[in-house]
Amino acid sequence: MKTKARNLEEPAVASMEVLGLKLEEIPRWNCCGAVYSLADDDLIHQVAPVRNLIRVKEQGKDKLATLCAFCFNTLKRANLLMRENAEKRDTINNFMDEEINYSGEVKVVHILEVLRDEIGWEALTQKVKLPLRELKVAPYYGCTLLRPREVAIDSVENPTILREFLKALGASPVDFPESTRCCGSYQIISNPDDISEYARNILNSALKHGAEALVLTCPLCDYNLGQGQKELAKKHNGFKGMPLFYFTQLLALALGLDPQVCHFELNYGSPESLLREKNLLS
């Protein structure tokens, strides 16, 4: 986020301030481990996410808002484990005897939930200074905001939160069937050819349904769907690809913030030319 997804974080921090919410970074945060540990006997990998939750509790805060979809999933699942499984909670607390006891008191939310539940779409629309008119954007949810069911921020089968978000900004959301299909995730480091095929299917489907761009929330989706687009265009006749936006970039743009905070230069697929075409960027 601080190095490779500055175009996700910086517009988020700036936008939330305009919306009257100041985000405070957790002191001494550590990497959550990126993936939730799925093995029943593997408690050691729960320690990293739980430590972050303890940092929040120590600050006297009761809510942790995350920007990265991977962190959201790992932290929320680890939090549920600490809340619901007394035996494992005790083991983890005993293991971290230098820390205060933790039993899932913090609420883990994604920034999209903050926008929907605490600010509200109507209030957000009222703050919009540059409606993203005529921008046809397909919402891409990926996996970790919606699965498993117990951490989903919206309907698992038919999510609408990104669609509502885009509507609030004045954009035209484009539904497409692959919006919750996995981009291949960490398989990028062992099966890059498969990732390239997943990306082609997802992007072609969005295009076929009329999208000019994709909006997403996760740095790994962004990489998997973005970095191979040039290669795909060389390999497959007629493959066009499309610009990818982090949701926070569209938010900052619509709120009338200085586009420099969006760092469009870090995006895949030339988003700036599309925005200029739509008179959304000078």
Add this chain to the structure above:
Amino acid sequence: MSVTISPKRLRSEFVRKVKELSGQNLQSCYQCGMCSGNCPAASNMDLSPRQIIELARLGFEEEIVNSKTVWICASCLACTVNCPRGFDLSKVMEAIRLLTLRENVDHIRPEDISPQERCELPQIAMVSGLRKFTG
């Protein structure tokens, strides 16, 4: 393919460990195939997700360990949320991966990832990939 199902296989250490690590009741699956139908990677797998459950509960360790399926699974949980039995196949996939990784047999070597790729990949790709593919 003809297979012999034996009490020895059914009660093998492999079946016991898969159950223990995954916390899943392998017998609860009724082989409807919703997992395979919803898996975005199924067409690249040699054993389908549905077959993994069937072979795991029957104790076909060699077939499973020699299959590339669990290494193609991206833990996207499309199988999990679509299972009408509430069976969490992602945990079975993880258990099978771990049975190999815990023998100190890594699926990838970090040094095989080129320095250029290491610079370009988002950190969550490296962290999650190494978590899933190395012991």
